[in-house]
Amino acid sequence: MERMLSGNATANSEAVRGMPTEARAEPVRAPQLSPRARPTRFRGLLESLLARADIRIDGGRAWDMQVHEPSTYQRLLAQGSLGLGESYMEGAWDSEDLEGLLARLLEAGLDRQVITWADRWAVLRARLLNRQNARRAFQVGQQHYDLGNDLYRAMLGKRMVYSCAYWREADDLDSAQEAKLDLVCRKLMLQPGMRVLDIGCGWGEALEFAATHHGVSGVGITVSNEQADHARRLCADLPVQTRVQDYRSLDERFHRVFSIGMFEHVGVRNYRRYFEVARRCLAEDGVFLLHTIGSNVSVRTTDPWIERYIFPNSMLPSARQIADAVEGLFVIEDWHNFGVDYERTLLAWRDNIERAWPSLPARYDLRFRRMWRYYLAASIACFRTRQAQLWQIVLSPKGVRGGYVAPR
CATH class of the missing domain: 3.40.50.150 (Vaccinia Virus protein VP39)
Structure with a gap:
């Protein structure tokens, strides 16, 4: 299929650099928190981020995110898009209106604001290698x-x-x-x-x-x-x-x-x-x-x-x-x-x-x-x-x- 998504509305630094300065929100990077930090702290950070897209954790609207595993909070903050998709596959969270939730994330530009080391490595690898040889x-x-x-x-x-x-x-x-x-x-x-x-x-x-x-x-x-x-x-x-x-x-x-x-x-x-x-x-x-x-x-x-x-x-x-x-x-x-x-x-x-x-x-x-x-x-x-x-x-x-x- 035409990649759908084939996904260039993604978290990568190339896209962020290409945006006008006045249109950018401050990028969110993976938090450096102690392993002993309570899950509630990670939840608070994630709630603050999702609020930019009018998404609530365990909210009552169709597009809100219902979290089943507390480890999901830290995982999404640390792994960005990859963690979001993998944790959904594993049943760690759900949404009654999944495409609605994802559309709100894109409209809010969160895909360009959560930047992980994996994203940076992907950009570097693409510059160095021909991945489609x-x-x-x-x-x-x-x-x-x-x-x-x-x-x-x-x-x-x-x-x-x-x-x-x-x-x-x-x-x-x-x-x-x-x-x-x-x-x-x-x-x-x-x-x-x-x-x-x-x-x-x-x-x-x-x-x-x-x-x-x-x-x-x-x-x-x-x-x-x-x-x-x-x-x-x-x-x-x-x-x-x-x-x-x-x-x-x-x-x-x-x-x-x-x-x-x-x-x-x-x-x-x-x-x-x-x-x-x-x-x-x-x-x-x-x-x-x-x-x-x-x-x-x-x-x-x-x-x-x-x-x-x-x-x-x-x-x-x-x-x-x-x-x-x-x-x-x-x-x-x-x-x-x-x-x-x-x-x-x-x-x-x-x-x-x-x-x-x-x-x-x-x-x-x-x-x-x-x-x-x-x-x-x-x-x-x-x-x-x-x-x-x-x-x-x-x-x-x-x-x-x-x-x-x-x-x-």
Whole structure:
């Protein structure tokens, strides 16, 4: 999925430094208290911090935090975002309105005010290392996308499309996902006989839709074996090939190229190379569509909880980072933001998976369910507060002849 959250509304010093001085609150650092300090002192410190977001500990409102383990107070102060997510997974606290609580934390900027040594290390590591290099390319496939097709089938609905749906004229998730696939095809101006490349093809739904409705052939690549197996079955009677392959090894020509919800795994150190690969694979008169979650600020790291439990090596691009990476390679024909549609998509996924838990295998135990619930709630909060956007960007090598008119 487009990282949801993929989490660049996070506690990291890069984001804090990027804010105007007058907009910053004083950062809160982990307290240096004696191990003998009473839990009530930690509770008082946490209550003071949460009050900035109008959240009460053991309060009576839906978005308040109900704490079950006294050690939670110190843990949240010391570990920030990572401790918040892990302690929820372990049942140390709850909230009746989890996404509401997380949205209040984001709106109050607490994600930028609680800075831990782990956050500082993540920023330093991102500056020194390429966390999204070719050797690590398949890690997210193994950890996240290979969890089990039964899980994703239950959550995603009729079409296994793990990216933002398009709700402009749709009333349900399945219709909204088909509308999104149709929008992509119309923006690409597909014609029968064209050869199309899907970078990050997921379970093959986009290529299946394009081949069925527009008479194209194509190649889809993914880093997930589970996704590839499903896509091959889905497209078995169509002129579509699915490969388990890293995008960097692509070197063949296509009339059209698109990528839906994969760019969040590329990493800023690789953005230029990614677009160079897309350019060398695209015909001179071709069109490339990039569908990605975007961040309001330029950063190099993701939320530490998301990094550890959901999307390893992920990060969200900013508009500036994308523009810098495509300079001299592509003409930007259109930039469409429908990020407000992602909250509705995520709410539909959440409702689907909550209904499905009793029928899913026991390997998705209570800890996993709480992890997944927190992941979806954090993503909902991120889009509700407009901390993240959803962009569809249409690019061409030399400009579409006669001009490009983007459908909506």
